[in-house]
Amino acid sequence: MDKEVLEILNKHQLKKTSPRLSVLSILRSRETAISQPELETILGKDVDRVTLYRTLSTFEGKGIIHKVLDMHGTANYALCDASCTEHKHNDEHVHFNCTSCLNVYCLEALQIPHLVMPPDFIPHTINFIVYGICEKCTKKAAEEHQKLH
Amino acid sequence: MDKEVLEILNKHQLKKTSPRLSVLSILRSRETAISQPELETILGKDVDRVTLYRTLSTFEGKGIIHKVLDMHGTANYALCDASCTEHKHNDEHVHFNCTSCLNVYCLEALQIPHLVMPPDFIPHTINFIVYGICEKCTKKAAEEHQKLH
DNA sequence: TTAAGTGCAAAATCTTTGCAAATGT
């Protein structure tokens, strides 16, 4: 049993059901955000697709996970850090979406730079996504290149 | 006839068909990006929904328009500026998505700040969206507030 | 004339909704 996962559910007064435990432990085990279809594949037929939709939307509403849209508009999900609450997400870091492996990395180290908005434009949430090739895919490409020489 | 619209199509060797002319002149007439459903409403039954999908995807592929995803993952489209080509989009300005009127503004004046990526993360395209309340909605809210006092 | 583009119908996806049965507390 994953104690931390149970704590998360406790904290938000959510029942500890099997679909929720599965989803949370998958999210916790990953360093990158994961898309709904990918989650669906991992979960297999243990969890109904509809339940997955509802689970993710509950988690998002409670501030347990946050959503990042990749290049094609597909939603990817990652655990929020402890500072997120239902009302205020602390999600102000840069995301990196690899166009090769499709993984979405939370670059927690890169804070979103402060911007001055035009007058009367009141910002609320900021989304900064960089699309490109990630570390792993860059290295993989380099190795392929080696082989040819 | 809108000469500039014709020129755009010429430049990309696209035939000047009625759906394309309609879509381009709508995009040119707006200061904000427009969603596919909204376009559909404006066009009415003059243009088939399927044709609209294909038109937008052609334009995007040619670098005539660029896509911005709003908070809900809905695609919004805006004309690219002249410096965009099929291969390299010059779309590196900040977008502002009003969560009240849903409009997506291209804040051309705000360049995306330069970021240093972690090693072996190769950036290609950058997407910077600020969600919040736009000028018009801010003012509208202020007026409503006036009335009550 | 003829390649490109459109429109319709129909398939394939994706997402939401309603409700009875199951489950956690």
Add this chain to the structure above:
DNA sequence: ACATTTGCAAAGATTTTGCACTTAA
């Protein structure tokens, strides 16, 4: 025991595909 939550079935919405017809060049 009871409010939540799940799973199924079915509705709704969105997006894609195939193909015959039309149109711009």
